[in-house]
Amino acid sequence: MASLFSVHVVNMLLPLLTVPYVVRIIGPERLGLLNFSLAFVAYFTLLINYGFDMAAVRAIAADRTNQDVTNRVFSEVIVGKALLWVLSTLIFGSIASFVPEFRSHLWLHICTYVGSIGIVFFPVWLYQAMEKLGRVALFNTIIKVLLTLTVFVFIRKPDDYIYQNLSLSLSQVAVSFVAFFVAVKWFRITFSLPTVAQMLKRFRDDSTLFFTSVVATVYAGSNIFLLGIFSSAYNVGIFSAGTRIVGIAQAFVSLALNQAFFPIVANAFGQGEDKGLTVVRTIFFPVSVLMILISAGLWLIAPLFISLFYGTRFDDAVIVLRIVSLLPITLGLNNLFGVHTMLSLRMDKAFFRISAIGAVVSLSLNALLIQRFSYVGVASSWVITEAFVVFSLYAYLRYKGVEVVKLSYLREAIRFSKSRLSTLFKPKLWNV
Incomplete structure (x- = not known):
């Protein structure tokens, strides 16, 4: 978990460290354009990933010795990702042109x-399934540090803002x-071109x-895109600034914790x-x-963070960050x-239906709130959804007789936490 969290912190914290330098040159409007472009391309990233990553972790982690x-x-x-990248590039070229x-x-x-080329070849899902994330963290950090420093070299005037992305x-x-x-060599991968039947089954499954x-x-990733379509680049820039540090917390929750624990849970199931x-x-x-501690900390540091x-x-x-x-x-x-629970219990369709209803709620709230409340409305819509x-x-799991929250496990949870912390902070680490 620590290794994977470091990957996502580096991915998000390094750009954050360049923020005080960059935003004072480019201003709120161009910052809005940068983040609008990231939100636009995120749809193509979604298509390229297709759901392969989660399914691959589940399949490999359940029988990782095979x-x-x-x-x-x-x-x-x-x-599969390579084929979808070709399709995505054609669609992207048409829209952008x-x-x-x-x-x-x-x-x-x-x-x-x-x-998006990197999305095709980055096999973080394989490292996750094998629970071998330390090496990913190492070379991710080295490369990202070197390339992040280029921002200080190339961004000297407002029109240089595109070099950030x-x-x-x-x-x-x-x-x-x-x-x-590294993965091909380390995990002794033998690549073989799948048959058409295999690929059709993979896409279907x-x-x-x-x-x-x-x-x-x-409902979770379209806020910036919708705000950019129906409002101004300035409002996108304000919303982006208010949600930037939450993005790091979100990476910790929905990416780091999710991806680090998911193979463990999948193996247990x-x-x-x-x-x-x-x-x-x-x-x-x-x-x-x-x-809860992370949320409280974010609320408290909001004015200091934005000012600094x-x-x-x-x-x-500030108000966006506090919302x-x-x-x-x-x-979380x-x-x-x-x-962790519904997908591991193969409740994929129910999970999809609930997420689909959430999408409808999000779109409805944004339609009501963007025009009147701008970035405050989008932030509120996100939290409510x-x-x-x-x-x-939670209601669906209870309906199916699956109780995730049981106070009888509190003592075991305390023992588990102490064990994980003692493993992470072994005395020998401090004696090196």
């Missing part, structure tokens, strides 16, 4: 889209290629996870439903406490109830 399974899944995922709103910032979108894209591609070749990701992105539920019930309490990193031109972002500071709690419970989804997931 080399044939690992080879087959690796080959199918890489080929022929829609005036996107054509006016064509080079910015191209600089951002370059990073270009730097992010090139670092993603570099890390992906290194991780790919993972389709539910893909559509679940789509609807989840509608592979041994039996009771074993899997025991693990989920045990981690519920420490995860919940941690998320963005300056007085972004004072309006979305509740997200770590809802996102969302992943625990949905990803996440809370609705968490309640729905």
Whole structure:
């Protein structure tokens, strides 16, 4: 978990460290354009991933000693992503070239889209399934540090703002290629071109996870995109500033905790439903406490953070940050109830239906709130939707007789937390 969290912190913290320098040059409007472009390209990233990552972790983690399974899944995922990248590039080229709103910032979108090549080749899902994330963290950190420093070299005037996203894209591609070749050698991967029948089965089997990701992105990842379409670049810049540090917390919750614990939970469910539920019930309490502490901390530091990193031109972002500071709690419970429990119990369709309803709620709230309340309305819509989804997931599990929250596991959770902390902070580490 620590290794994976470091990957995502580096991915998000390094750009954050350049913020005080960059935003004082480019201002709120161009910051809004940068983040709008990232939100636009995120839809293509979603298509390329398709749901392969989660399904691959689940398949490999359940039987990670089976080399044939690992080879087959690796080959199918890489080929599937490559095919979807070709399709995504055709769609991206058409939109960016022929829609005036996107054509006016064509080079910015191209600089951002370059990073999608890395999505094809970055096999972080394989490292997750094998629970070997330390090496990923190491070369991810080295490469991203070097390329992040280029921002200080190339951004000297307002019109240089596109180099911010270009730097992010090139670092993603570099890390992906290194991780790919290391994985092939380290895990002794033998690549074989899948048959058409195998690929059709892979796309069919993972389709539910893909559509679940789509609807989840509608209510959790479309806020900046919708704000950019129906409001101004300035408002996007304010919203982006207010949600930037929450993005790091979100990475910790929905990516780091999710991806680090998911293979453990999947492996436990592979041994039996009771074993899997025991693990989920045990981690519920420490995860919940941690998320509450993170949310409280974000609310408290909001004025200081905005002032220190963005300056007085972004004072309006304080209220945004305080609203979305509740997200770590809802996102943590969302992943625990949905990803860890429902997906492990193969309740994929129910998870999709709840996420789809959440998407409808999000779109409805945004339609009502964006025009009147701008960035405050979008932030409120995000929090309300996440809370609705968490309640729905919990209610469905109770309806099916699955109790994730059981006070009888509190003592075991305390023992588990102490054990994990003692492992992380072994005395010998301090004596090196």
